[in-house]
Amino acid sequence: MLTQMRFDILTIFPDYFGAPLSCGLLGKAIAAGKVSVGVHDLRGWAEGPHRQVDDTPYGGGPGMVMKPEPIWKAIDAIRQDGGTRPLVVLLSPQGDVFEHRRARAYLESGRLLLICGRYEGVDHRIAEHVVDETLSIGDYVLAGGEAAALVVIEAVARLLPGVVGNPASVDEESFATGLLDYPQYTRPPEFRGWRVPDTLLSGDHAQIDAWRRAQAKALTQRKRPDLLERIRG
Secondary structure: OOOOEEEEEEEOOHHHHOOHHHOHHHHHHHHOOOEEEEEEEHHHHOOOOOOOOEEOOOOOOOOOEEOHHHHHHHHHHHHOOOOOOOEEEEEEEEEEEOOHHHHHHHHHHOEEEEEEOEOOOEOHHHHHHOOOEEEEOOOOOOOEOHHHHHHHHHHHHOOOOOOOOOHHHHHHOOOOOOOOOOOOOOOOOEEOOEEOOHHHHOOOHHHHHHHHHHHHHHHHHHHOHHHHHHHHO
């Protein structure tokens, strides 16, 4: 079973990642050597005095497009940087939508190179001929792929054994079983007149398990019926 994961990030804003990668679960996983992250400044592969990584789009239109040459050079260099050959993923609104089962698949790769798009996007020749996959984290547009890269890293890294303190948390949470997670409660048993369901206070574990399964299914039916259709299919 895979016990370590390597992430490489290609970005024009390497400073973006300092704090997020140094705290919480990710910070602990990196300190423990379970996760390693290399942050690469794309401008290091750009040419000219201004290290330009973008240019105007052919055909006209607003904004700028990220040039293919520095991205190609960077990918080629990182691929040859020893160890496992990375799966190369371009972060873009045009990509397949990220979900739990894809996070599982990424974990099996052992190494992931995430390319952070910016501006009006990346020259399509990179998406068409160079990267392995194009990925979106949702149906909306961000200023760039940096926030998306952090989403992918955390979603994948927490699946590694030992990153989350209680392994059962990963196995039973939303999407791991194909359903949304059941409702969670903690002390006190009553808050502002709102009581914790009696079943959870009963101590009857079989009854609690049945309640949780029923609640997970009902919550999924109400909020994400598409997940139930996928299970049935």
